[in-house]
Structures are given as structure tokens and as C-alpha cells.
Amino acid sequence: AQKVTQAQTEISVVEKEDVTLDCVYETRDTTYYLFWYKQPPSGELVFLIRRNSFDEQNEISGRYSWNFQKSTSSFNFTITASQVVDSAVYFCALRGPNAGGTSYGKLTFGQGTILTVHP
Amino acid sequence: SQTIHQWPATLVQPVGSPLSLECTVEGTSNPNLYWYRQAAGRGLQLLFYSVGIGQISSEVPQNLSASRPQDRQFILSSKKLLLSDSGFYLCAWSQGFNEKLFFGSGTQLSVL
Numbered sequence: 001a002q003k004v005t006q007a008q009t010e011i012s013v014v015e016k017e018d019v020t021l022d023c024v025y026e027t028r029d030t031t032y033y034l035f036w037y038k039q040p041p042s043g044e045l046v047f048l049i050r051r052n053s054f055d056e057q058n059e060i061s062g063r064y065s066w067n068f069q070k071s072t073s074s075f076n077f078t079i080t081a082s083q084v085v086d087s088a089v090y091f092c093a094l095r096g097p098n099a100g101g102t103s104y105g106k107l108t109f110g111q112g113t114i115l116t117v118h119p
Numbered sequence: 120s121q122t123i124h125q126w127p128a129t130l131v132q133p134v135g136s137p138l139s140l141e142c143t144v145e146g147t148s149n150p151n152l153y154w155y156r157q158a159a160g161r162g163l164q165l166l167f168y169s170v171g172i173g174q175i176s177s178e179v180p181q182n183l184s185a186s187r188p189q190d191r192q193f194i195l196s197s198k199k200l201l202l203s204d205s206g207f208y209l210c211a212w213s214q215g216f217n218e219k220l221f222f223g224s225g226t227q228l229s230v231l
Contacts, residue, residue: 035219043207045222091163106153106178107220109163 002027004094006110013082014118021077021113023092029053034068034075035093035107045091051075082117089114121146125210125223132230138183138197140226142210145191150212152193153220154185157207169193205230 003026013019025034036048049059051068059066063080079086093107125142132138144150154166165178167185175185182201186194193210210223 037222043209043225043227045209045211045220047219047221050219093163106165106168107163111162 002029002032002094002096002108004092004108004110006090006092006113008113009111010114010116012116012118015084016081017117018078018080019082019115019117021079021090021092021115023075023077023110025073025075025092025094027073027094027096029096031096033095035095036066036075036077037091037093039089039091039112041088048077079115082115084117084119087115087117121212121214121221123210123212123221123223125226127226128224129227130229132200132228134202134230135199138195138200138204138228140195140208140210140228142193142195142223143191144193144212147191147212147214149190150214152187153211153213154193154195155209155211155222157209157225159206163209167195200230202230204228 005024007022011019032053034051037045038048039045049066051066056068056070065078067076075092077090089112091112092110095107122145152169155163156166157163166183167175167177169175169187172187172190175187182204183195183197195208197204205228208226208228211220213220
């Protein structure tokens with residue numbers, strides 16, 4: 001069975017602080033995909049990043065960076081110089097391979113982390 | 120470009136009433152379609168997914184059903200709503216099994 005744990009329920013920071021959102025996952029699959037989604041107050045989930053299990057390179061996109069460590073089954077997300085607009089719920093998600101016929105790309109989500117950035 | 124439409128945005132229904140939420144995708148063909156529910160506590164639960172017309176798989180047996188009458192149309196239904204059906208319902212699509220999901224704007228359902 002797959003499981004995603006986001007231990008931080010809520011995080012509150014002041015603008016311009018750096019913040020890291022933790023994500024730990026469990027899977028028996030050797031091939032899998034990890035995702036981060038952002039859910040602003042509007043409710044719609046916005047895709048941020050997809051990472052496959054073969055590629056452990058860290059990725060940076062503007063103020064966002066992701067640290068994937070297979071050895072610790074973690075896929076942490078860091079926002080540098082946070083802004084008020086970053087306030088949202090952030091979800092980490094895991095998807096197994098489609099082989100086997102039952103996966104069909106189903107995502108297993110963590111419970112989410114509420115990030116509040118104060119001005 | 121591809122877009123996903125989901126309606127209504129909010130819905131208040133009495134217990135025992137029927138439900139129909141609709142989701143349509145534009146700009147793509149043969150997408151995988153999904154219904155998720157986000158209950159209190161913010162976790163997202165997969166309810167149904169579909170890989171083609173008339174093909175529906177249920178993840179959690181419950182008071183809801185789904186149908187896919189057309190390639191890009193996905194409907195979530197219930198004959199009799201329960202209080203526990205309240206929540207935020209999200210439709211999503213993906214092109215391919217391991218591609219990212221694109222979500223609709225969601226429907227906030229309150230069953231009273």
C-alpha cells in the first residue's frame with residue numbers, strides 16, 4: 001500500500017522567510033512518481049512539480065526548490081523568500097506505475113500543510 | 120489548450136435529495152478522468168476514476184456513483200444524499216497514466 005505523510009499540519013512564517021514543507025512517502029513500487037500541488041483559497045489544485053523515482057536530482061524553479069532523497073523516502077519542498085501569495089495548502093502526492101492494470105495513475109495524497117505567510 | 124470545467128461551484132442540498140455534479144474537459148481526447156473528495160481535515164480521497172467511456176472504477180464503496188456518457192464528460196451522482204456526503208468535490212483529468220493531473224475548480228457541497 002502507498003502512503004504519504006506530511007507531518008506539518010500548519011506552518012506560519014513572516015514574509016521573506018524561507019520555509020520547508022516536509023513529505024515522507026511509503027511504497028513498495030520501484031518505479032513511482034512524486035508530485036506537489038498547491039491549493040490556494042480558491043480551492044483549485046495547482047500542479048507544481050512531478051518527479052520520477054529514477055531522478056534524484058534536486059530541482060529549482062524560481063523561489064521553489066525540491067529535495068528528493070530516495071534513501072529517506074522524502075520529497076521536501078522549500079520556498080525561498082516567502083511571499084503572502086504563497087499562503088495556501090500544499091499537498092504532496094505519490095503515484096505508482098500503471099503496470100499491473102490497477103494503478104491507472106491514481107494519486108495518493110498527503111493530508112496537506114497549511115502555509116500562512118504574514119506580511 | 121486544455122481546460123476543465125466543473126459545476127456548480129457551490130451546492131446546498133437537503134438530506135435524501137439527489138445529486139448530479141458535472142465535469143467536462145476540452146482540448147484533449149480520451150483523457151483519464153477522476154473524482155476526488157476533500158473532506159474536513161483537507162485530505163484528498165479518490166472516489167472514482169475512468170479510463171474510457173462507460174468504464175468506471177470505484178475506490179471507496181459509498182453512497183455515490185459516477186458515469187462517463189461521453190469521452191470528455193464525467194458525472195458524479197447520488198440518489199439520496201447523506202450528511203456525510205458534504206465536502207469539496209474535485210474533478211481531474213490526466214493524459215496518460217503517469218502524467219500530472221489537472222484539477223477543476225471544485226464544488227463545495229453542503230448537505231443539511
